[in-house]
Every structure is written in C-alpha cells, then in structure tokens.
Amino acid sequence: MTKPDSPTALDLPLVDPLPADTQKYFDICQEKLGMVPNVLRAHAFDIDKLNAFTGLYNDLMLADSGLTKLEREMIAVVVSSINRCFYCLTAHGQAVRELSGDPMLGEMLVMNYRVAPLDDRTRAMLDFAARITTASAEIEEPDRQALRDAGFTDRDIWDIANVAGFFNMTNRVASATDMRPNEDYHARSR
Numbered sequence: 001m002t003k004p005d006s007p008t009a010l011d012l013p014l015v016d017p018l019p020a021d022t023q024k025y026f027d028i029c030q031e032k033l034g035m036v037p038n039v040l041r042a043h044a045f046d047i048d049k050l051n052a053f054t055g056l057y058n059d060l061m062l063a064d065s066g067l068t069k070l071e072r073e074m075i076a077v078v079v080s081s082i083n084r085c086f087y088c089l090t091a092h093g094q095a096v097r098e099l100s101g102d103p104m105l106g107e108m109l110v111m112n113y114r115v116a117p118l119d120d121r122t123r124a125m126l127d128f129a130a131r132i133t134t135a136s137a138e139i140e141e142p143d144r145q146a147l148r149d150a151g152f153t154d155r156d157i158w159d160i161a162n163v164a165g166f167f168n169m170t171n172r173v174a175s176a177t178d179m180r181p182n183e184d185y186h187a188r189s190r
Contacts, residue, residue, distance in 0.1 A: 007042040070096065073095040086181065
C-alpha cells in the first residue's frame with residue numbers, strides 16, 4: 001500500500017535537489033493547480049523519465065489538435081474507466097468536470113460513458129477509444145471510416161489513437177505502482 005507521503009507504493013525518492021528546470025515546472029504546477037500532481041512526483045526519481053513523460057503528455061494533451069482539451073480528457077476518462085485506473089479516473093474525471101462545467105458528465109464518463117448524453121461525434125470518438133482499449137487488434141478500416149463519417153480527419157484519428165494509447169500505458173503503470181491521486185482532485189469542480 002502507498003505510504004501517506006509517497007505518490008506510489010515503490011520506494012523511489014525524488015531527486016534532491018531537483019534541477020532548476022524541474023523545480024520551475026513544479027512551481028508552475030503549484031501556482032496553477034495548487035499542487036504538484038503525484039504522477040509528476042512519482043516520475044521525479046529520474047529526471048530523464050520525468051521529462052520523457054511530461055514531454056509526451058504535454059504534446060498529446062495540450063498541443064494543437066483538431067480535438068479539444070475536453071475531448072482529450074474524455075478519452076482519458078473512458079480508457080481509465082475500462083482499465084479501472086484509480087489515479088487517472090480521479091485526476092482526469094476532475095478535468096472533465098472542470099472543462100465541461102458539468103459534474104454529472106464527469107461522473108457518467110467514470111462509471112459508463114454510454115449513459116452520458118453525448119452527440120454522435122463524441123460517442124463515435126469514445127467508442128473508438130474504448131475499442132482501442134479492449135480490442136485494438138480488431139480495429140479495421142470501417143472503424144476509422146466511422147470516425148471520418150462523424151466528422152473527424154485522419155489527423156484527428158491519429159490523435160484519438162495516441163491519447164487512448166498513452167492512457168492505456170499510463171493506467172497500467174499507475175495501477176502496478178499503486179499510484180495515488182492528490183486528495184485535492186476529489187472535491188474539485190463539483
């Protein structure tokens with residue numbers, strides 16, 4: 001079980017002192033979020049691993065895309081729901097609540113996205129993300145065509161696949177290490 005002062009069940013202490021660039025990044029998180037997310041603290045035992053993680057996360061979740069930030073967070077929640085990843089359901093469920101302004105939507109996506117009142121485009125995107133999570137080897141051209149028919153470009157399909165793939169990987173790491181979300185996530189945006 002994770003110790004109260006540790007982000008995971010593993011004994012991997014943060015690099016001390018943190019390099020100046022890493023400390024600056026953590027300070028920005030503290031200022032903007034009111035906390036340093038435990039996923040960052042968990043990776044900070046090895047700055048190269050932290051930088052690789054944050055580089056890919058920032059590119060997939062924050063860079064220019066035909067997908068909105070909310071859509072990318074919704075993918076994160078649906079994938080994490082299927083994988084039952086406590087960390088990501090808590091952190092990204094909070095992001096969905098905040099970005100959508102709808103606490104019920106966040107909870108529906110956590111429990112079962114199929115009960116949420118979604119437009120056809122969003123449902124097609126989340127169905128594809130779910131299929132990547134449960135049966136990626138079975139995806140065929142009709143699956144991609146369904147996304148095109150819903151209004152997604154091939155670049156959007158690339159982004160959907162990459163966001164879903166990233167969270168499938170991080171869900172497994174978070175679960176395997178008993179990564180715990182910051183307590184602040186639970187009460188936000190409700």
